[in-house]
Amino acid sequence: MGKDDLKSRVEEPPSLYGHYTYADYLTWKMDEMVELIKGKIFKQAAAPRVNHQRLSLKISTELYSILKGKKCEVFAAPFDVRLPVKSKKHEDIDTVVQPDICVVCDPDKLDELGCVGAPDLIVEILSPGNNRKELQNKYEVYEESGVKEYWVIHPNECTLLIYNLINGKYQASKLFTHGDVVKSDAVEGFQLDLSEIFENIQ
Template sequence: MSEHVKYKTPDDNEKVWQFNDIDLSLTYSYAHYLNWLFDDRVELIKGKVFKMSPAPSRLHQEISRNLFLPIANFLKNQPCKAYAAPFDVRFPKESKANEAIYTVLQPDICVVCDKSKLDDKGCIGAPDLVIEILSPGNNKKELLYKYQIYQEFGVKEYWVVSQSDQTVLIYSLVNGHYQPSKIYTLGEFVTSSVLPGFGLNLDEVFTDL
């Protein structure tokens, strides 16, 4: 993104009731995000507003459920917790103050093992594991930015799930950089280095779709 950007002033805390009232040429912080009262779901990526799909498709929801439930059940009575969207994950750089945070994402599923990162608003800091379910409407530029953010802030494992191809690709953080796995397809068993002992048959993720 260009470094020559116009920032919305941090003390400008007016309520915004319509998405169309946002000036997309400006750069916003989480402090502004908290004052957006419209129904449209959005994410902030380095201060720029990205509008999410109006509502996930039925297939997206079923895949999300088939991933989330086994993970959540596996984590019962363990320190790590699983969360499904909508769930705000804030990525602070120099300060955790609302007006100093310019990236807020809503991963489809995330796992957080450090409880100190959790508060009433969601998660502040990198989750240990993030799962994003791709759909035909995903913006390629948005996906690239998310990959870069997850890598930069230290998300240990990033799953990219394709509903159209019925595949899973896992990026594991090694020395600060993501290393991709093979592409897992139907009939294969997926494990996680972040969740030792957890395993998932992809046939159960994409069943009856």
């Protein structure tokens, strides 16, 4: 195989039906953001919408303010979170996600490429076209990898559902909305007044 052939193989978008690892992921040159879940590629449907970005900024700002000077750190997408099963080697990792927001309290999980291992808190803000990915596929890998707390926000409905990891399985909260103040069990001191968070969300 010639040099040009190899270059074209690396830059060619991968098939949606293959099985890939983080080692493959690092070679791709793609204009759109993709995630790997158990080796399968999931593409983002489109750029996040205005309400999505409003919510992401509000929540990230709250977290940054609370965590400033503390061990835990907040990160917003795009930010690679690798969820290893067998080992931390690139070729052994087949799940790489980009949560909208995540909090990592163990500095040993951070490297120059992002996070390797389960964050303590993940917040996903649903967008049209990716609800199934968030609610089914990501739920499974977050539970399996030990993400302590997983928040799912539905901008159009102004609702929040919290999954807490208890004995290795997620237990869902009630559905929160305007008027509720929610607290995190995984991140000390973090709480949200949902009336403020959902203000100006149409």
